[in-house]
Amino acid sequence: MTTSPSIAGVAGAVAAPDAPVQKRKRPRVQSPGAIVAFVSPFALVFTLFYVIPIGYAVWQSLLVVEREGTFGEAREVFGGFAQYALVFQNAEFWSSVGRVFLFGVVQVPVMLGLALLFALLLDSPLLRGKKFFRLAFFVPYAVPGVIAAIMWGFLYSPNLSPFEAVTSQVDFLSSDLVLWSIANVVTWVFVGYNMLIIYSTLLAIPGDIYEAARLDGAGQARIAWSIKIPLIRPALVLTGVLSIIGTLQLLAEPQTFRSFSSAVTSTYTPNMTIYATSSIPNVSLAAAFSVVLALATFVLSFTFLRITRRKAAAS
Amino acid sequence: MTTTTTMTAVNPRAARRPTGGGQDAVGRGPREGVIPRTAAFIVMGVFTLYFLTPIWWLLIASTKDRGDLFSTNPLWFADFRFFENVGALVAYRDGVYLRWLLNSLLYAGVGAVVATLLASMCGYALAKYRFPGRETLFNVVLGGVLVPATALALPLFLLFSQVQLTNTFWAVFLPSIVSPFGVYLSRVFAEASVPDELLEASRLDGAGEVRTFFTVSIRLMFPALVTVFLFQFVSIWNNFFLPLIMLRSEELFPVTYGLYAWNSTINQFPELRTFVLVGSLLSIVPLIITFLLLQRYWRTGLGTGALK
Numbered sequence: 001m002t003t004s005p006s007i008a009g010v011a012g013a014v015a016a017p018d019a020p021v022q023k024r025k026r027p028r029v030q031s032p033g034a035i036v037a038f039v040s041p042f043a044l045v046f047t048l049f050y051v052i053p054i055g056y057a058v059w060q061s062l063l064v065v066e067r068e069g070t071f072g073e074a075r076e077v078f079g080g081f082a083q084y085a086l087v088f089q090n091a092e093f094w095s096s097v098g099r100v101f102l103f104g105v106v107q108v109p110v111m112l113g114l115a116l117l118f119a120l121l122l123d124s125p126l127l128r129g130k131k132f133f134r135l136a137f138f139v140p141y142a143v144p145g146v147i148a149a150i151m152w153g154f155l156y157s158p159n160l161s162p163f164e165a166v167t168s169q170v171d172f173l174s175s176d177l178v179l180w181s182i183a184n185v186v187t188w189v190f191v192g193y194n195m196l197i198i199y200s201t202l203l204a205i206p207g208d209i210y211e212a213a214r215l216d217g218a219g220q221a222r223i224a225w226s227i228k229i230p231l232i233r234p235a236l237v238l239t240g241v242l243s244i245i246g247t248l249q250l251l252a253e254p255q256t257f258r259s260f261s262s263a264v265t266s267t268y269t270p271n272m273t274i275y276a277t278s279s280i281p282n283v284s285l286a287a288a289f290s291v292v293l294a295l296a297t298f299v300l301s302f303t304f305l306r307i308t309r310r311k312a313a314a315s
Numbered sequence: 316m317t318t319t320t321t322m323t324a325v326n327p328r329a330a331r332r333p334t335g336g337g338q339d340a341v342g343r344g345p346r347e348g349v350i351p352r353t354a355a356f357i358v359m360g361v362f363t364l365y366f367l368t369p370i371w372w373l374l375i376a377s378t379k380d381r382g383d384l385f386s387t388n389p390l391w392f393a394d395f396r397f398f399e400n401v402g403a404l405v406a407y408r409d410g411v412y413l414r415w416l417l418n419s420l421l422y423a424g425v426g427a428v429v430a431t432l433l434a435s436m437c438g439y440a441l442a443k444y445r446f447p448g449r450e451t452l453f454n455v456v457l458g459g460v461l462v463p464a465t466a467l468a469l470p471l472f473l474l475f476s477q478v479q480l481t482n483t484f485w486a487v488f489l490p491s492i493v494s495p496f497g498v499y500l501s502r503v504f505a506e507a508s509v510p511d512e513l514l515e516a517s518r519l520d521g522a523g524e525v526r527t528f529f530t531v532s533i534r535l536m537f538p539a540l541v542t543v544f545l546f547q548f549v550s551i552w553n554n555f556f557l558p559l560i561m562l563r564s565e566e567l568f569p570v571t572y573g574l575y576a577w578n579s580t581i582n583q584f585p586e587l588r589t590f591v592l593v594g595s596l597l598s599i600v601p602l603i604i605t606f607l608l609l610q611r612y613w614r615t616g617l618g619t620g621a622l623k
Binding site for chain 1: 352356367433436437440444455466552553574575592
């Protein structure tokens, strides 16, 4: 697996936020017809399948179902923030939010720490066989979440696992451990992917930067810590944001684990709560959950960006 | 997200740096000590086992019949029944598994091709033309990058219910052709790899803008387009919530959803266990092949050499 030039390019672009930009003079082309032809197809599908659905979900979350009498005709009427009041009273939803939050606080640093370590090792002269390691670590990314969860589910189970000596002693599917067993599945899939993003950024750093450090007798560890990590901070922030978003959206792995472990309830993560609520069907409440989750995601990733920026400015 | 000006600071040379060399090529200073090298190798070796053992186990499990699955060494071959297993899998319920595989290829393959085309045209226009609303459009697209596919599943379901399109092929296919990230990448790459002088020359030759894009620019942007295609392919292939919430009919399932459905009923139908394992193995193969086939394009340098 080679690194994609474009990841390197993007990472390079992100890595040099203060680089002077040479603005080329663009010829002022007057070809409105061509511009419309280029832009409108994407604009159309983006509007239809991004903007309108989001708007519609917000609208749906403001409706309540009214019945005339117990068996009367159900009608949807405007209910203002009635659904949101229900969201805030819904203990199951908030415990699922708390669960993914706990998951993220532990899993994201572990995963990114490993990805950073591997990327630095790949980028150091300490290692032979880089091509092989890069490919081997990236292979799990080709495994969809559902399939990865099925595989690991079998590996955790006491009777099928090749590691029976361990699984017969430790119940990885118990209510205490299953969250961390899922964390392991997610880590297994995504470490290599994050490693590649970070590694591409490292490749974009011109090698002569390290010359002076090397002449001063700095070892690889010192070069990594004092030069490389500060330079690739933007890539780490990017992978951090993507991982936080991904964690809040957890669905496929825990949903698949339900067939291996009774500890995973139908409202185990926020998205599972949304799915369960929409199948009742209570679409207005599900829509309200969705809006709250989307806002929470936005606020969290934004806060993360702010904190990391401030740190960058301070250092 | 950084401002748009920094997006243009792509360093095509960095992208063209030969991979695999890493820093080896640079200043072979003093030889590194034996201890750090051994430590590095041990760390990478241990984690290689961690990443590959589950896949090895799946490969072995796919070659066994039901009895051997429980009674023989899980990490080594017993009676080699792989082809019998595959035969039984594709024969099961009139070949529904092959149907799922085909569905996945249609959703992800065709969807990613269309998505790449739409995104690259839009990104190209954002990079190479000036028009009112350009910045606004780009910022809206960037906002779209931050909205994960999973978050859109329920809103899309609500909307598609209104127009009676749930439980159809289009319910999964249509949302897959939108790739804001692809627009962003295409813009960055068009800036870096399509020189204005070339477009000028093309205009002097009397070629139309659209024709120039399809004959000249698209070739220069090709490595980027392959990357956009790959990202979108993987994200459609892995998107589980959308089919889960949209589809009821088995014959429309992508392979991930199909295997999930089988896996959920294993306790009632134990004979499905072998099918789930073999099916999982076979479903990973197309993605790995796609990665390997497109590898050489990832390496292709940007067409900055077009201008002499």
